[in-house]
Amino acid sequence: xxxxxxxxxxxxxxxxxxxxxxxxxxxxxxxxxxxxxxxxxxxxxxxxxxxxxxxxxxxxxxxxxxxxxxxxxxxxxxxxxxxxxxxxxxxxxxxxxxxxxxxxxxxxxxxxxxxxxxxxxxxxxxxxxxxxxxxxxxxxxxxxxxxxxxxxxxxxxxxxxxxxxxxxxxxxxxxxxxxxxxxxxxxxxxxxxxxxxxxxxxx
Numbered sequence: 001x002x003x004x005x006x007x008x009x010x011x012x013x014x015x016x017x018x019x020x021x022x023x024x025x026x027x028x029x030x031x032x033x034x035x036x037x038x039x040x041x042x043x044x045x046x047x048x049x050x051x052x053x054x055x056x057x058x059x060x061x062x063x064x065x066x067x068x069x070x071x072x073x074x075x076x077x078x079x080x081x082x083x084x085x086x087x088x089x090x091x092x093x094x095x096x097x098x099x100x101x102x103x104x105x106x107x108x109x110x111x112x113x114x115x116x117x118x119x120x121x122x123x124x125x126x127x128x129x130x131x132x133x134x135x136x137x138x139x140x141x142x143x144x145x146x147x148x149x150x151x152x153x154x155x156x157x158x159x160x161x162x163x164x165x166x167x168x169x170x171x172x173x174x175x176x177x178x179x180x181x182x183x184x185x186x187x188x189x190x191x192x193x194x195x196x197x198x199x200x201x202x203x
Contacts, residue, residue, distance in 0.1 A: 001058045005033035006051055008068045019064040022093050026062050039169075057087035065094045072171065122160075122180075153181050154191035161192060161199075174199075 005023030007016050016035050023033050036047035048069075055061060061083060063069045069092075070076025080099065083090050089100035098104030160180060163171040172180070178188050192199050 001060065002032065002056075003028045003060050003062055004051060004055055005062050006036075006048060006069060007033065007064060008036045008038065008045075008048075010039045011037070019068065022064045023062055026091075026093060028062060052082075055083075055086070055088050060089035060091060060100060062091045062093065064092070066092045066097065074176075150191070153183060154195050156181055157183075157188055157191045158195040158197065161197065 003026065005020070005026070005028035007019035007023060009016055009019075014037070016037075020033055020035065024030065034047050034051045036045055038045055038047075051061070061069075066076060070079055080090050084099060089098075091098040091100065091104070096104065097107050157177060160172050160177045161170070174185060174188065178185055181188070183191070189199055
């Protein structure tokens with residue numbers, strides 16, 4: 001079994017020392033601590049990807065805090081589920097999560113349930129919003145050239161695109177919105193433009 005550490009900060013100005021020191025105290029060797037300076041809002045994290053490829057069954061990944069690993073609860077659950085499937089343990093130093101112990105596994109299962117709850121709430125609010133839009137006849141003007149079904153999806157796309165997390169970052173990535181609605185990226189861009197939102201292809 002080998003202990004690997006992962007530390008991340010959002011900007012170049014922030015210091016990794018606090019996280020690295022905590023990981024060393026947890027038993028990680030210096031050469032097994034992977035550090036990354038990238039915003040949590042960005043999808044690509046090459047250092048984390050290299051770490052995932054390096055770890056093997058029986059290893060343990062340790063982070064200082066849960067938000068250092070996942071951009072969102074959804075992503076965090078997906079990553080830890082991936083580690084579980086590969087037989088890799090996961091531990092957060094400042095949070096009560098340690099999948100190598102029965103108690104920590106229970107906490108993770110609760111998180112997974114909360115993530116599903118969040119998805120259900122989003123779905124329920126989306127459907128309620130669509131019903132309200134239909135009842136009013138139209139919302140903000142009907143997008144020219146779109147069918148009623150496309151109009152509904154455009155409303156959902158706008159709602160998801162505008163949602164922010166507690167740090168003021170986009171709550172959902174373009175990929176996540178496309179997967180949620182079941183559309184392609186070009187179609188999403190078209191819907192958002194019809195709703196009066198211009199978006200760059202790199203967003």
